[in-house]
Amino acid sequence: MGGGLAGTEYELDRGIAVTAIGPGEYAAELDAGWVVGGGLNGGYLLAVIGNAIRTELLESGQPDPVSVSAYYLTPTVPGPAVVRVRRIRSGGARATVAATLTQVQDGVECERITVLAVFGDLDRMPAEIERELPPVVLPPLEQCLESRDAPEEVRRIAPLLERFGTRLDPAYAGWAIGEPSRSGIIQGWFRLVDDRPLDPVALLLVVDALPPVTFDLGLPGWAPTLELTVHVRRRPAPGWAIVRHATRTVAGGHFEEDCEVWDSEGHLVAQSRQLALLPRPPR
């Protein structure tokens, strides 16, 4: 049994494909194309786990992530991985599950990420919108900066940039030329470069797809995520999404990064918050 979306022409679907190898147990092949810096992108890994949970819950009618909380334990590397999904509660419209992503390292199985999640069916939820955070206003696409135009040395350590069609708002992209705005914001237009439509599982990737918001504070470097929770609020419409990252409190060696994603119709489709460690200053 494949992963529902496996075998299509899209890079993301190949990258998150899972194969059932036992009850609640799925094999994945983590793709080096989603590496950034020293490790695999946390959003990509969350989409792999999300796809395994989706596959596990498809038949019981709870295919969509509603809330996913991930705790990142040890750095994940490209290659084989196993996702195990355990149903905790599955009454009615929603299922609550625990999941882990593990890899074998030096002959020992290591837990990389541990997750709690609620899945449901976004199409069966009420349509009413009582109030909704409106999307940020971005400059037109042609005035935004393509991350694929980043310098060659950046693209070499971040091959995942080639998979994103991100167009960054230049107001918060000065860090790329050593002039961070120090606003604690990074925002832009987002699509996958092969136009793979965004769906609820893909949103788990989108909330961690922009550079860390610390770049805009003049703090380059890897910012390890301790915890990331995503709430998927609505099935996204096709087309360009708008993504905004912001941080408001950077203290005690930690910062939170809030992310909102709006679809091409202006609806809030996902929101997330992560707690991450401040990058260490370069030595």
Add this chain to the structure above:
Amino acid sequence: MGGGLAGTEYELDRGIAVTAIGPGEYAAELDAGWVVGGGLNGGYLLAVIGNAIRTELLESGQPDPVSVSAYYLTPTVPGPAVVRVRRIRSGGARATVAATLTQVQDGVECERITVLAVFGDLDRMPAEIERELPPVVLPPLEQCLESRDAPEEVRRIAPLLERFGTRLDPAYAGWAIGEPSRSGIIQGWFRLVDDRPLDPVALLLVVDALPPVTFDLGLPGWAPTLELTVHVRRRPAPGWAIVRHATRTVAGGHFEEDCEVWDSEGHLVAQSRQLALLPRPPR
């Protein structure tokens, strides 16, 4: 072995006391004094779980909650409960754990809440504050509304109000007289009525101590929490805290409630977000 804080004169410490009954296994007696409406307050339950994790990790030097994500499964009732704590990773300054709170119902053990958490030592974190969300400006205490002054029929279904020294900002308390501001905000001063000092475990209670923000939208009733994540950012100073709840997107039958807590010195000490179900309209 007691729960570290057990046996003191404070209501909260009595309510969250735990007793070790096996490896990683703690007994608690959930106190009917923390009931609101039909069930026990979700923040109180999180503080019980947090106290069990704290007790488990005290000796390894990771006594403080840093990030706690709770998934609420089934309604908890006053009486005996068991908290089980499983260490997932405990290298260096931080430990990651999974925990569950269970109760026996009709002879069967039922999982009530399942949690993932990172604990550490807030005193060993760097002191630098790079940026910090400033506290909201509230009217002076004497101009705010005491929740203990709520009508007798409210106090009867919410005995926990007697334990909180909440003083609500009147600008967002009109719902109490049928005139909600419809801003999606509830905020006020907070202390425990017996002046029990707020500490990191108590903050797990504080983030869920105000009435649901849906009251301010004219939507009274119980709003069941699906998921609640708290980040404790700093050890709180003694004295009155400031607490703000806000929601920005109420759609698809769900709403998020963001909470910030500042201590008496104006520092952001905790932030949380929960995803909850909209209360059903009264029939």
